[in-house]
Amino acid sequence: MTKRIVKVYPRFERFWHWMQVVLIMALMVTGMGLNGVHSLIPFGPAVMLHTLAALALLALWIFATFWLFTTGTWKQFIPKIEGMVSVARFYAYGVFKGEEHPYEKIFWRKHNPLQAATYFVLKWFIFPAIWVTGLLYLTYNFWAGSNSVVAITIIANLHLFAAYVIGAFIIVHIYLLTVGHGFRQHVKPMVTGYDEIDLTPEQEAYLETNEPGRLKPIKR
């Protein structure tokens, strides 16, 4: 095993991530305004912005889904039980003792088990919940009859709940960037694309030969 600087986040994945940051932030701020949490943005413009950001995010997700399946990256997001307990134990205990993170990032597995499980729940339950309810909310008048008050009440509340869960995710997500090597070190790969990864000799040889652009030369 050799530590090498490898491009782990290709350009599209970084674009995907930062676009999500912008759009989800816009949706959070406008959505909270629409819900009555604050009144920083006038209601009408907030509706427009929320709708446009949501449609843009949906389009982005369609591209991302296509990308995940065509590149095989989807496998990164399949959760595994193995190793999850040790990661959980680390965050709950070891981190306070100054222990090393039990998970070593490897080439085909950039998420630790807890991360993968979180993204799995997020991608398969929370995100679908928010966009299904959001689309139903948006298209209310296409399907509603005069007795749809209960339906729209349930839909709106599910939408709201999913939004709060995503809000909680964002808090933890940002906080965990500060654990370990520090915030800057953690954010950097998502900006530059490169991170330090343990490569097997086979992986290293494969990348040297076939995808030299993904490897940074070893500093002498």
Place this chain on the structure above:
Amino acid sequence: MYIKRAVLGLAIILSSATFAVAQEEVSKSTADHSKFPILQKDFQSGPEVTEACLTCHTEADDQMMHSIHFTWDYEHPETGQRLGKSNVINSFCGSVAGNEPRCTSCHAGYGWDDMSQPAPQEANAKDCLVCHDKSDQYTKLATGAGHPPMQAKGKTITGKDAWAVDLKKAAMSVGMPDRDNCGNCHFYGGGGDNVKHGDLSSALYNPTHDVDVHMSSVEEGGEGMVCADCHVSDRHEWAGSRYNVLASDPHGTGKPGEARHAASCQSCHGQEPHPTNIKGLKLNDHTDTLACQTCHIPEYARGGVPTKSMWDWSTAGRLDENGKPIHEDDYVSSTGQHLHTYLSTKGNFDYQEDAEPYYAWFDGQVEYTTYDRKIDPSNTVDINVIHGAREDGRSRIWPFKRMEGRQAYDTVNNNLVYTHVWGPTTDTAFWTNFDWAKAIDAGMKAANKPYSGEFDFVDTYMYWPITHMVAPAENAVDCVECHQQDGRLANVAGVFMPGTNTNGPVGLLGKALLLLTLMGVVAHALIRTFSRKSKGGHHD
């Protein structure tokens, strides 16, 4: 070259100007009534003019005979109630019965002085001029049972000192009704300017654009429309009813060229009035629950004329030490006009200007608490009940003026009573004698209704649908006026509205989740900081 062009331009301007003038010279109508010899007479009375009209317009009196403007009698097609001014009791001057020559001053006819009889049946008892006079000097005497003043004595229906009308001039001027023809009665309902409706006042004779986009002049940026442009008529029957309102109009504009006899917004603006963009689509989403008026008439009684919002009859009759009627004028309008807040004849009043409407589901049906309905005096009595609910699919949330009243009722029979208030020569009229017992007794006799002789006063509400004074689009009710906690529609049932309840169960749950997450993160960070300084640990 430039001079040549300038001359050419000038020539074009001049020729088009002459063309425009020439166009205006051609009469719009095929008849110039000033050229009819039969109208060039020194008429001595209103009915004489009507006789002259009927020599050509042979069917007009028959049409008028069936019009609510003449019958003041209306059988509601859905509730079967007998309504119309000759039957209903309101929270203003109460009832026509018992006060005929005063109230029937605005009758579109002549000489109706007994409500227990139908309006006079003679052909010449219709008043053509009140609607068709274009000389703007025809009027009706306030106490003349519909007749015009023939000498400068008394008051007119709009409260001005009367003048001797020139019937010849009026007869020769006739044409289609414009604003003052309708407004001279309808703007002054309830006994004064904008007293009754709230959205019909003298401000509409010549409104500014922000008061009414339809009726303001083209120069003002409006449409220069008159009442009859929306209240289209067919056989002297007009579209638009306050008893049986077209609360929603699924028919819309109809097929191209189709004549629609509906005084609804949709009959011109259609079902999807907002532009097809992301904002317009969302606004169009509201049309299944809201009447157009709900957003587009943000306040009523605009344009500087207040409307009466409260009338307490129970305090009427207080006299000064000399036994003379008193008045207090403590309300000052935005234009500096002082209005009565107390009159011995009428009791206490309050007014509102630029008033926010009351909102309710409305299917168009209005049921009146006529004298034959039992009331519950322990509660506020609805003088008219607004029907409608979300579930019926045809109701919309409408704006209303909600008039607060306190008026007399029969404490034994529990019904509202007719009151004889006007009658300068009777010894029973309240405004002359200040004696409720006599006034109610006489009113009930005039209406030919049973009365126990016992009375008291009860609190009432009366609802007036708001539909005039449409504001410019930029002044429409802003989203947040309703989409907020305790917004405008907070008391309307059967509505789910985003933004009105941020602290509902799920909202609180979500906020708790965020709070717990934040607390967890902060606690985690604190423990990290105060335990051994972390050196290792990769990755998030």
